[in-house]
Amino acid sequence: xxNHLFDLVRARMPAAQSPFIVHRDAKALSYGxxxxxxxxxxxVLVAAGVVPGDRVAVQVEKSANALMxxxxxxxxxxxxxxxxxxxxLAELEYFIGDAEPALIVCDPSRQAGIVAIARGAxxxxxxxxxEGSLMQRAQGMPDLFADAARGPDDLxxxxxxxxxxGRSKGAMLSHDNLASNALTLVEFWRFSRSDVLLHAxxxxxxxxxxxxxxxxxxxxxxxxxxxxxxADEVMRLLPxxxxxxxxxxxxxxxxxxxxxxxxxxxxMRLFVSGSAPLLADTHxxxxxxxxxxxxxxxxxxxxxxxxxNPYDGDRVAGTVGPPLPGIAAxxxxxxxxxxxxxxxxxxxxxxxxxxxxxxxxxxEKTASEFRVDGFFITGDLGKIDEKGYVHIVGRGKDLIIxxxxxxxxxxxxxxxxxxxxxxxSAVIGLAHKDFGEAVxxxxxxxxxxxxxxxxxxxxxxxxxxxxxxxxxxxxxxxLPRNTMGKVQKNVLREMYxxxxx
Ligand code: AMP
Numbered sequence: 001x002x003n004h005l006f007d008l009v010r011a012r013m014p015a016a017q018s019p020f021i022v023h024r025d026a027k028a029l030s031y032g033x034x035x036x037x038x039x040x041x042x043x044v045l046v047a048a049g050v051v052p053g054d055r056v057a058v059q060v061e062k063s064a065n066a067l068m069x070x071x072x073x074x075x076x077x078x079x080x081x082x083x084x085x086x087x088x089l090a091e092l093e094y095f096i097g098d099a100e101p102a103l104i105v106c107d108p109s110r111q112a113g114i115v116a117i118a119r120g121a122x123x124x125x126x127x128x129x130x131e132g133s134l135m136q137r138a139q140g141m142p143d144l145f146a147d148a149a150r151g152p153d154d155l156x157x158x159x160x161x162x163x164x165x166g167r168s169k170g171a172m173l174s175h176d177n178l179a180s181n182a183l184t185l186v187e188f189w190r191f192s193r194s195d196v197l198l199h200a201x202x203x204x205x206x207x208x209x210x211x212x213x214x215x216x217x218x219x220x221x222x223x224x225x226x227x228x229x230x231a232d233e234v235m236r237l238l239p240x241x242x243x244x245x246x247x248x249x250x251x252x253x254x255x256x257x258x259x260x261x262x263x264x265x266x267x268m269r270l271f272v273s274g275s276a277p278l279l280a281d282t283h284x285x286x287x288x289x290x291x292x293x294x295x296x297x298x299x300x301x302x303x304x305x306x307x308x309n310p311y312d313g314d315r316v317a318g319t320v321g322p323p324l325p326g327i328a329a330x331x332x333x334x335x336x337x338x339x340x341x342x343x344x345x346x347x348x349x350x351x352x353x354x355x356x357x358x359x360x361x362x363x364e365k366t367a368s369e370f371r372v373d374g375f376f377i378t379g380d381l382g383k384i385d386e387k388g389y390v391h392i393v394g395r396g397k398d399l400i401i402x403x404x405x406x407x408x409x410x411x412x413x414x415x416x417x418x419x420x421x422x423x424x425s426a427v428i429g430l431a432h433k434d435f436g437e438a439v440x441x442x443x444x445x446x447x448x449x450x451x452x453x454x455x456x457x458x459x460x461x462x463x464x465x466x467x468x469x470x471x472x473x474x475x476x477x478x479l480p481r482n483t484m485g486k487v488q489k490n491v492l493r494e495m496y497x498x499x500x501x
Pocket of ligand 1: 273274302392395
């Protein structure tokens with residue numbers, strides 16, 4: 001029977017003995033192992049009473065078997081629901097109540113707490129080494145499994161958005177959302193069976209789970225599967241890789257590593273960055289050190305990947321490239337939805353087979369995020385230049401309105417970042433009694449640099465209109481970031497709240 005996503009994986013699968021994971025926590029895994037292990041785990045799901053359409057919530061550390069569980073869910077027709085291992089029990093209670101999973105798989109240390117909030121769901125364990133009650137049950141299961149029938153529009157996964165404002169929402173992703181995007185990326189980034197991806201991203205997030213894993217699966221390629229990012233370990237394994245996908249912090253940390261040289265990366269085919277803005281400086285420094293231009297792309301939980309710098313041709317620092325084939329992007333006036341001409345800043349909207357089916361059990365929120373012609377309102381502000389490249393200037397909710405003027409944080413950050421002695425900066429709006437919001441800069445100073453808040457403010461005079469110049473500058477050692485390397489502006493706004501009132 002047809003299973004849209006797994007049939008595609010199987011159709012493109014290399015011979016059974018071909019490598020799938022060549023380095024991981026325990027031993028290597030072939031494509032034959034992948035088929036057998038995912039079949040056994042799918043058998044466990046069915047035995048636990050999971051039927052097609054049921055959610056399987058998974059809060060575990062990264063392991064190859066956790067990835068096998070994802071594939072097993074696809075084959076059993078279940079909806080894979082990965083959760084950040086850092087979530088507390090109180091947070092889990094919300095996700096469990098919202099998603100009503102039939103089965104929850106968790107770390108053994110969490111089992112007792114989760115059973116108490118499971119609302120009747122079965123609970124199995126899987127530890128950081130990839131062992132636990134789930135794997136014990138799998139031992140008794142057959143290596144063959146009759147895949148559940150699933151069409152293109154049936155759900156394969158629900159990923160909860162990180163929810164920096166309000167409750168996080170479950171983004172419903174169909175078999176074809178995942179399949180179509182992975183196929184596009186395989187072709188666009190020229191993945192083949194001879195590729196070896198260095199995989200150091202978490203697998204509870206779209207980047208490591210879908211971009212990384214699905215691209216490898218649909219290319220019949222293999223991967224070096226690291227439990228987490230570690231610059232020494234990445235440098236040690238790099239000679240065996242052909243490609244790497246990372247968040248910008250990976251590249252920043254590797255640039256600090258003495259082993260990163262042109263010779264050490266000469267054999268690499270591709271470095272991809274996404275999930276957060278890559279500083280133009282990082283792009284330039286990487287190019288100078290290694291001779292490779294990092295390929296930056298743009299996506300989000302709800303849409304998979306939308307745009308990418310080209311494989312051949314100009315990979316322009318500070319841009320995320322044109323829309324991928326089959327995907328449309330446009331810039332609109334946020335309130336009215338009127339389409340804006342090239343070069344003007346507005347809301348980035350996208351449409352294509354990659355865009356999700358809506359928010360789980362939240363039809364009002366879904367309706368408010370789509371235009372009537374089917375474009376999804378991303379919440380990111382940006383522009384499309386004459387060459388068709390998309391530039392992101394920040395999240396809509398980070399836009400600062402000061403004295404009635406709009407200030408795009410990225411514009412101010414770019415000016416500050418260009419100053420000598422500055423590593424990076426984050427510009428936020430803080431409540432101000434006269435202006436509504438006041439532009440405020442939080443600046444990371446380079447080691448040993450002689451720079452203070454007044455010097456930053458003075459340097460910006462004449463470079464930015466007065467209303468865009470920060471009213472206060474705070475010098476810090478580092479910016480708060482989440483696990484995907486995104487600067488947490490909500491944390492900064494809380495830290496400095498009340499400065500102007
Ligand atoms: P998430 O849903 O966690 O993947 O976050 C998606 C958001 O990350 C997007 O809406 C953007 O705000 C941001 N993002 C992803 N890729 C990039 C990029 N290359 N440059 C700037 N921001 C990005």
